[in-house]
Every structure is written in structure tokens, then in C-alpha cells.
Amino acid sequence: MIALDVIIAKDVNEMSMTAARIMADLVRKKPNCVLGLATGSTPIPMYKELIRLHKEEGLDLSRVRSFNLDEYYPIDPTHNQSYRYFMDHHLFDHINIKKENTRVPDGRTKDIAAHCASYEAQIKEAGGIDIQILGIGSNGHIGFNEPGSAIYSRTRLVVLTERTIQDNSRFFDSMDEVPRFAITMGIGTILASRHSILLANGKYKAEAVAKLAEGPVTSQCPASALQLQEKATIIVDEEAGSKLERKDYYNHVRALMSQLQK
Ligand code: PGA
Numbered sequence: 001m002i003a004l005d006v007i008i009a010k011d012v013n014e015m016s017m018t019a020a021r022i023m024a025d026l027v028r029k030k031p032n033c034v035l036g037l038a039t040g041s042t043p044i045p046m047y048k049e050l051i052r053l054h055k056e057e058g059l060d061l062s063r064v065r066s067f068n069l070d071e072y073y074p075i076d077p078t079h080n081q082s083y084r085y086f087m088d089h090h091l092f093d094h095i096n097i098k099k100e101n102t103r104v105p106d107g108r109t110k111d112i113a114a115h116c117a118s119y120e121a122q123i124k125e126a127g128g129i130d131i132q133i134l135g136i137g138s139n140g141h142i143g144f145n146e147p148g149s150a151i152y153s154r155t156r157l158v159v160l161t162e163r164t165i166q167d168n169s170r171f172f173d174s175m176d177e178v179p180r181f182a183i184t185m186g187i188g189t190i191l192a193s194r195h196s197i198l199l200a201n202g203k204y205k206a207e208a209v210a211k212l213a214e215g216p217v218t219s220q221c222p223a224s225a226l227q228l229q230e231k232a233t234i235i236v237d238e239e240a241g242s243k244l245e246r247k248d249y250y251n252h253v254r255a256l257m258s259q260l261q262k
Contacts, residue, residue, distance in 0.1 A: 153186030
């Protein structure tokens with residue numbers, strides 16, 4: 001079945017637990033799986049649950065490989081707002097994944113084109129991404145694919161929009177410090193993964209979520225490209241799902257599917 005699977009969780013906790021459970025099931029079934037990971041405030045509680053599953057329930061991530069969606073450019077990996085720093089701090093330092101098996105685009109590379117091509121090649125060599133975790137920007141971006149990004153785009157340098165710079169300025173000391181560029185997997189890179197899981201919570205995301213799931217597929221809302229993916233799951237809390245018109249149908253689908261699985 002090619003259709004977006006929309007899960008409306010009652011709150012952030014349920015959203016995060018649901019996503020962590022899907023990831024943990026994959027890791028147990030395929031210990032050498034390839035995870036596509038995301039930064040931002042949205043996935044933090046999901047990472048906390050993965051850490052708990054590792055520490056308390058013995059979830060073994062020693063053979064997992066990972067590729068992150070994006071990184072600011074230019075930025076040093078030791079900068080406390082770099083996405084490499086974020087991943088080490090929020091996940092990698094607390095589980096048994098091997099650091100050398102984790103990839104984040106290099107915010108210091110001098111040869112951007114060669115680095116982007118090599119990032120794509122490494123994903124391919126690893127056998128492709130099994131699960132790609134995504135957040136969504138208030139402007140509908142996924143990774144740093146801003147509105148207008150081609151649906152077949154691949155890893156490349158992008159210029160951030162004013163809105164993204166504004167949204168992300170809360171993490172920096174001043175607006176001036178927010179990098180104006182990023183290296184991001186393309187929408188085509190994301191669609192090539194076997195399963196995308198997009199998470200969103202809060203009222204601020206409601207409009208972007210409605211456009212992604214129920215609007216037309218358009219480069220003006222990069223996340224809407226997920227409608228073209230064979231397997232994509234959207235997990236939102238009630239606030240982020242509040243502008244979805246077909247909410248009742250999504251709940252109905254879930255209720256009937258869970259009966260079928262019993
Ligand atoms: P956020 O960012 O999780 O911090 O809201 C999401 C995104 O911009 O992709």
C-alpha cells in the first residue's frame with residue numbers, strides 16, 4: 001500500500017515512544033541496520049527513550065551505522081551548535097554505537113561538491129538507509145531542503161531561508177551567529193530510504209503538517225514529497241495534527257489495522 005501512514009499521538013511522549021519503538025524493533029531485527037538521523041528539538045525525547053532502551057533493556061546498537069540529514073556550513077564539529085556536537089551529546093555518547101560508524105556532513109570541508117558526492121556514495125555502500133528520521137520546519141522543510149528544493153535533489157550545499165535562520169536563532173547567542181548555509185541530504189536522498197518517519201509536535205507545526213499530508217505534492221512544501229515514498233509514517237501530537245482534515249479517517253485506519261494484526 002502506498003499511502004502516508006498518519007499517527008496522531010495524544011502527546012509528545014506518545015509520539016516519541018512510538019517512533020523509538022519502531023527504531024528499536026528494526027535494530028533487534030537487523031542489528032547492522034542503517035539509520036538516518038535528524039537533529040532539532042523534536043527528536044530529543046525519542047533519543048532519550050533509545051538511550052533508556054539501551055541502558056535498561058540491553059538494546060545493542062554496536063553494529064548500527066548512521067547518517068545524519070544535515071549540518072550547518074561553515075561550522076566546526078566542536079561548536080556547541082554543530083549537528084555533530086548535538087548527536088554526540090544527545091545520543092551517540094550514551095549508547096554503544098561505534099563513533100566511526102556515525103556520519104554527519106562535514107561543516108568544515110573545503111571541497112563541498114566532492115564531500116557531498118562522497119556522502120551519497122557512502123550511503124549507497126552501506127546498503128541504503130533503512131529508517132530515516134525527519135523533523136519538519138514551520139515552512140515545510142525536511143533536512144535543510146527549503147521550499148523550492150527539487151524533489152530529486154541529492155546531498156548539496158543550500159542557502160537557508162530567513163525563516164529558518166529566525167527559527168534557529170534561539171539556539172545561538174545572536175541572529176548574526178546563525179550560519180547562512182548548510183549541507184543537506186536532498187529530497188531524493190530521503191525518498192531513497194526504505195522508510196521515512198517524520199515527527200512533529202506543537203501548534204506551530206500544524207499548518208506545515210496539514211500541507212505535507214493533505215496538500216498537493218509540491219517543491220513549495222518539501223515534506224509533501226513523502227506522499228511519493230513507498231513507506232512513510234507521520235507521527236504527530238494532537239496540536240501538530242490539529243489542522244488535518246482527515247483526522248477521523250487516520251484514526252479509523254489505525255483502529256482497523258490493529259484489529260487485523262491481533
Ligand atoms: P525542530 O526543527 O525539531 O527544532 O522544530 C525541525 C526542523 O527544522 O526540521
